[in-house]
Amino acid sequence: MKQIYALFFLILFFGCKPQTKLTNMKKKIVIAHRGASGYLPEHTMEAKAMAYAMNPDYIEQDLVLSKDDVPVVIHDIYLEDVTDVAEKYPERKRKDKRFYVIDFTFEELQKLNVTERFNPKTGEQIYPNRFPKGRGNFKLHSLQEEIELIQGLNASTGKNIGIYPEIKNPAFHHKYGKDIAKISLDILSSYGYKTKNDKCMFQCFDAKELERVRKGLKSDLFLVQLIEFPEETKELAHFASYADGLGPWYTQILDKKVGEKWQFTTLVKDAHKLGLQVHPYTFRADQLDEFSSFEEMMQVLFFEANVDGGFTDFPDKMLAFLSK
Secondary structure, three states, X not given: OHHHHHHHHHHHHHHOOOOOOOOOOOOOEEEEOOOOOOOOXXXXXXXXXXXXXXXOOEEEEEEEEOOOOOEXXXXXXXXXXXXXXXXXXXXXXXXXXXXXXXXXXXXHHOOOOEXXXXXXXXXXXXXXXXXXXXXXXXXXXXXXHHHHHHHHHHHHHOOOOEEEEEEOOHHHHHHOOOOHHHHHHHHHHHOOOOEOOOOEEEEEOOHHHHHHHHHOXXXXXXXXXXXXXXXXXXXXXXXXXOOOEEEEEHHHOEEEEEOOEEEEOOHHHXXXXXXXXXXXXXXXXXXXXXXXXXXXXXXXXXXXXXXXXXXXXXXXXXXXXXXX
């Protein structure tokens, strides 16, 4: 109950701030990556409510099917690095020593506690300065539950924050006779997400599956092809035959730094020539790698490389930067 009160406080505190507006330039799209995951455990309803209150353009949902075909909002097909499944269901571990979402009913999954991401072998928290591991009473939830939260808040606040679902590992699901794409699209359609105008961007790493979504399942949603590997950057023309956007790992945009200036690959320009929006992942204020600050990272990618939007664990920081 305390967490519910805290949620409403967060919504009231952040929600009363005016939504940022960009002037004299094309608006950049802010996508809350797994919710406000820099502050609360990823893909929890609490993280989504906090993200909503920050006023991003979209909130992301990663989807994996349960044993009884419920799309569960979780980043991986495994459970052991964000839940206490090893304690609650030790006997359900497979031979590879992993616990799979698909082996549990939705009712069983709801009995698990969700925590900040950690290394199952060492127990160490991946991002040590984030929400303390093992604290709170966070739970898994379904795509339907999250849509109802976001649509309900849109109704009560007058905002129009969108959703950005990703189907995870469709080939794995097909191996078990489960069509995660069709199940997810049917749910989205039942909640009014049918066309490019419905504030829903649908993403996947599997190019064959995303092409099937467009051509086989006849979806008219805004489709985003996620990419990670160098060879995929050579397939842009094919991606543009069915997708509307490209979601690259941000390092695929960077070439090299000469002095204080970054030079870039042709990825963004090539994508734009084909009519593809570019939304790189992931902007993290606590994992900067090539950059000296989060501000430098955003300046370089948004305004020097000219990407159209970005996935971030810290939507408030991105919005504050873009509002300047």
